[in-house]
Amino acid sequence: MKRTTARLADGREIIYFDRRDDAAHRLDDPRDLPPVSTTSQLRHDPVLDEWVTMAGHRQTRTFMPPADLCPLCPSTPGRPTEVPSEQYDVVAFENRFPSLSTRATTDVTGTDLVPVRPGSGRCEVLCFSSDHTASFATLAPEQARLVVEAWADRSTELSALPGVEQVFCFENRGEEIGVTLSHPHGQIYAYPFVTPRTTRMLESARRHRERTGRNLFADILAEERAGERVVARTEHWTAFVPAAARWPIEVHLYPHRQVAAITDLDDTERDEFVDLYLDVLKRFDALYDAPIPYIAAWHQAPVRTDRGLAYLHLQLYSVKRAADKLKYLAGSESGMGAFITDMLPEDVAARLRKVFL
Structure with missing residues (x-):
């Protein structure tokens, strides 16, 4: 480069x-x-x-x-x-x-x-x-x-x-x-x-470590890799729909090795991320009759704190709940921060796995 x-x-x-x-x-x-x-x-x-x-x-x-x-x-x-x-x-x-x-x-x-x-x-x-x-x-x-x-x-x-x-x-x-x-x-x-979402995620990870001695994100990945919500995987990465997905279409991409930031990924992990991410994005775009709107958010560790608790991953999600319908953040979501989802994560994962590429 x-x-x-x-x-x-x-x-x-x-x-x-x-x-x-x-x-x-x-x-x-x-x-x-x-x-x-x-x-x-x-x-x-x-x-x-x-x-x-x-x-x-x-x-x-x-x-x-x-x-x-x-x-x-x-x-x-x-x-x-x-x-x-x-x-x-x-x-x-x-x-x-x-x-x-x-x-x-x-x-x-x-x-x-x-x-x-x-x-x-x-x-x-x-x-x-x-x-x-x-x-x-x-x-x-x-x-x-x-x-x-x-x-x-x-x-x-x-x-x-x-x-x-x-x-x-x-x-x-x-x-x-x-x-x-x-x-x-x-x-x-x-x-x-440190942003509010990262602060809350790391607080959860800290409580989990104090209770179990393990890393929260690693435990989530292990459970998802053994379940039915996996969309696609490579040797070093897994893409899955989280069990408590908030958005109509939501997929998280985790490396199998715990690292704090993108900079910590080795060449093989970077190569495989590209393969998996392009695969997942193409599945997103094949769901409906037009390219799907989305947000792709990298979750990296803070610069100076909790780097041992953090676990680099990418969260990818869309507000599109049907070809002609959007998920709006209405009273419960906007007023209380309490999400109500219209699609079961297991069904979304099955649809993404079966989509024709």
Whole structure:
């Protein structure tokens, strides 16, 4: 893999990842861009003991441009984009409308009950391909493998930033999910706190270890590998529908070896992840008459805490409960956080196993 770094016109970093060592890119950005906003705030919710990010400047971010105006496509003569080069394999760059910024400042201090601090951190966009019509599911294995290398690279680099406590790699796909750019891409957030979901997961893992002496996630994987909810597997990975799935279509991908982060996966595990993930995504897309909307969320250990408790895995889920129906988070889910699912996990696993590829 060849790695090339440069700066965009407003100072943001951009990193190209190429399969070929002789790949070359245009590194200068000819655009005249305004400064990136650094006004994000973090406000602490004392009721839930959670930090909430306030980023009002994001109201003006790009929203559903036509394909010929996509800002994630390579630049062409007379039409510069967020990617100055006229070609690329995989590219990452700092978000132009970030929720979190390493340069964030605020004059607001809040109160003893609701403290406020700058929205420090970093938000990056990761483009999986220069092909606007592609999706992760249609990537060639070697292209998908390059994305895995980019995830690992960015996880390492962002974890080293001062104040960063957790790195989250994810993909939102589909208008139903709220995607505002249709180009195949994901995002990476470097948070200045451990997120609520990770905190709760690790608290459960800690209680399980105190009670049994074992790792919670390893025990879940062992039970699922022996059951009926397995969708697909390789020598080093298993994909399964969890027993208490919250979403209509939900699959978790676990490596068989406990590791804390993407960076800890060896070459064989990275290769096999690509094979399994592409298989599962194709099963998702074959369920209905159109590509399925989904969220793909990597769960990595926090940067500085509980790395022995954590267990790297990917959670993949969709709001689509039928070809023409979506799962909405209504009163019970939104008001109480108590999910009610319409499809049995065992039935979903059977459908995904039997789908024609």
